[in-house]
Amino acid sequence: MKLTSEDQDMLDGKYGKATQKSMEILTILGEIFEAEDMIDVVGVQIAGVSYDNLGEAGLEFLSEMAEDGKVRVLTTLNPAGMDRENWRALGIDEEFAKNQNRALDAFAKMGIITTCSCTPYLIGNTPHYGQHLAWAESSAVCYANSVIGARSNREGGPSALASALTGITPRYGYHLDKNRQGEVLIKVNAPVKGTDEFGVLGKIIGDKLVKLGKKIPYITGIPSASIEELKSFCASVATYGGTALFHMERITPEFDTYPKPSDIVFDINQSDLDKARAELIDDHLEIDFVSIGCPHASIHEIATIAKLLKGKKVKKEFWITTARPTKRIADEVGYSKIIEMAGAKFAADTCCVVAPIKGRFKGIMVDSAKACYYGRAKNKFKVKIGKIEECVEEATK
Amino acid sequence: MKLNGRKIYKGKTKGKTIVTKDGISFYGGIDPDTGIVVEVGHELEGQSVSGKILVFPTGKGSTVGSYTMYRMKKNNTAPLAIINEKIDTIIAVGCIISEIPCVDMIDINLIKNEQEVVVNGSEGTVEIID
Numbered sequence: 001m002k003l004t005s006e007d008q009d010m011l012d013g014k015y016g017k018a019t020q021k022s023m024e025i026l027t028i029l030g031e032i033f034e035a036e037d038m039i040d041v042v043g044v045q046i047a048g049v050s051y052d053n054l055g056e057a058g059l060e061f062l063s064e065m066a067e068d069g070k071v072r073v074l075t076t077l078n079p080a081g082m083d084r085e086n087w088r089a090l091g092i093d094e095e096f097a098k099n100q101n102r103a104l105d106a107f108a109k110m111g112i113i114t115t116c117s118c119t120p121y122l123i124g125n126t127p128h129y130g131q132h133l134a135w136a137e138s139s140a141v142c143y144a145n146s147v148i149g150a151r152s153n154r155e156g157g158p159s160a161l162a163s164a165l166t167g168i169t170p171r172y173g174y175h176l177d178k179n180r181q182g183e184v185l186i187k188v189n190a191p192v193k194g195t196d197e198f199g200v201l202g203k204i205i206g207d208k209l210v211k212l213g214k215k216i217p218y219i220t221g222i223p224s225a226s227i228e229e230l231k232s233f234c235a236s237v238a239t240y241g242g243t244a245l246f247h248m249e250r251i252t253p254e255f256d257t258y259p260k261p262s263d264i265v266f267d268i269n270q271s272d273l274d275k276a277r278a279e280l281i282d283d284h285l286e287i288d289f290v291s292i293g294c295p296h297a298s299i300h301e302i303a304t305i306a307k308l309l310k311g312k313k314v315k316k317e318f319w320i321t322t323a324r325p326t327k328r329i330a331d332e333v334g335y336s337k338i339i340e341m342a343g344a345k346f347a348a349d350t351c352c353v354v355a356p357i358k359g360r361f362k363g364i365m366v367d368s369a370k371a372c373y374y375g376r377a378k379n380k381f382k383v384k385i386g387k388i389e390e391c392v393e394e395a396t397k
Numbered sequence: 398m399k400l401n402g403r404k405i406y407k408g409k410t411k412g413k414t415i416v417t418k419d420g421i422s423f424y425g426g427i428d429p430d431t432g433i434v435v436e437v438g439h440e441l442e443g444q445s446v447s448g449k450i451l452v453f454p455t456g457k458g459s460t461v462g463s464y465t466m467y468r469m470k471k472n473n474t475a476p477l478a479i480i481n482e483k484i485d486t487i488i489a490v491g492c493i494i495s496e497i498p499c500v501d502m503i504d505i506n507l508i509k510n511e512q513e514v515v516v517n518g519s520e521g522t523v524e525i526i527d
Binding site for chain 1: 403405406429460461463464465467468469471484486487489490493494
């Protein structure tokens with residue numbers, strides 16, 4: 001692998017131990033994946049932030065890196081295990097909060113902007129077309145590659161941190177044109193609308209890709225899609241299919257950059273959508289928890305929730321998970337007051353996937369197919385997917 | 398017999414092998430406090446990998462596995478070295494941050510269980526002694 005003299009200096013330890021360790025990680029990954037050289041990244045997004053995932057081991061590693069490590073590029077974080085301000089009201093214990101803050105302090109010491117969100121592209125860590133990134137959150141990587149046309153591999157916690165401290169990443173995978181072509185043509189022959197339905201579509205496509213052993217779908221038959229629908233789709237297709245890039249005809253920017261795949265073609269009809277939706281609704285449900293914001297709710301979604309909740313009272317635990325900056329906007333324009341008056345709770349900086357809530361609830365209702373997957377697998381809840389309006393109705397009934 | 402592979406992480410060490418044909422997930426698959434494989438149905442279920450040369454085809458599972466390896470190193474429950482057929486990112490990063498010598502691109506069918514071997518992560522070689 002070709003290294004510049006600056007790369008070599010970092011590897012030789014001229015910029016300290018944390019930078020050296022970072023370069024070791026990046027050069028070895030580069031050699032494994034046969035990268036020719038390193039490229040500059042304009043932004044980094046780090047996963048492995050929740051203490052629930054990091055544990056003492058991860059925290060110890062971060063503390064060691066924070067001894068002399070400093071970021072070279074714009075870097076933000078994935079959701080943490082708790083709301084940094086409102087953790088007590090969400091039932092997080094003191095010990096967990098202390099440990100979570102130790103991890104966030106270590107990140108801050110390295111110069112990382114400690115906004116904890118899976119939607120960095122909504123809150124200022126916002127790349128444009130063609131830029132190179134080292135992002136870790138799987139739904140955000142999928143959004144950056146597909147919807148924005150930026151370029152990132154699916155990084156792990158340590159490799160994303162390594163890119164933050166060096167400003168570079170090995171040139172392989174989705175950074176190269178040759179790895180960005182659609183592999184499977186998917187024709188959607190039914191109307192798809194709402195965050196829930198785009199999540200259901202993501203599950204069908206993700207499951208299909210796993211069976212085919214393919215990664216990049218090329219999707220036709222979707223006339224339009226909002227930011228919220230696309231972020232829901234990204235989260236779902238990344239969760240169920242490991243997908244980091246898709247093309248959607250006349251919607252995503254690279255849809256006509258590469259040839260349209262024609263070897264493998266499959267159709268999605270209304271019956272497929274109905275069947276997949278049914279798979280995201282468990283039997284013998286008792287819903288005692290409703291959560292919206294997987295991926296993190298946009299200000300538009302929060303406005304919708306405020307409108308639906310105005311003058312009502314919630315009767316179940318109801319979380320709106322979002323990024324701290326988005327919550328600040330909601331505070332400013334009065335949405336937060338309406339939502340909190342109704343008895344719903346904001347859980348900023350965190351989400352129902354990474355918070356330590358395993359077994360705390362019996363059944364969760366969400367508008368996100370990704371949240372269904374982790375609700376079952378990680379938190380042992382029964383799940384139900386529904387439209388945002390149906391989620392609010394369930395919470396107030 | 399000396400096998401030539403690819404260097405992943407530096408360091409030379411001698412020890413006894415523990416070999417499996419199953420993939421390994423350090424996160425959830427191995428108890429970091431004891432080094433014992435806890436994945437249900439795994440070929441090595443119930444056996445400890447601590448202080449041994451761990452030989453397996455490739456890694457699997459969550460990226461948190463790299464941190465689990467780091468925790469095992471701090472707990473003195475980590476394997477002495479790792480030999481893979483084809484390395485994946487989780488194991489590679491785990492070896493780098495935990496400073497565990499590692500070699501890949503080795504035909505692991507040539508290595509038996511409880512054999513004494515020398516792993517040279519700096520050269521990318523494995524020497525079978527007995």
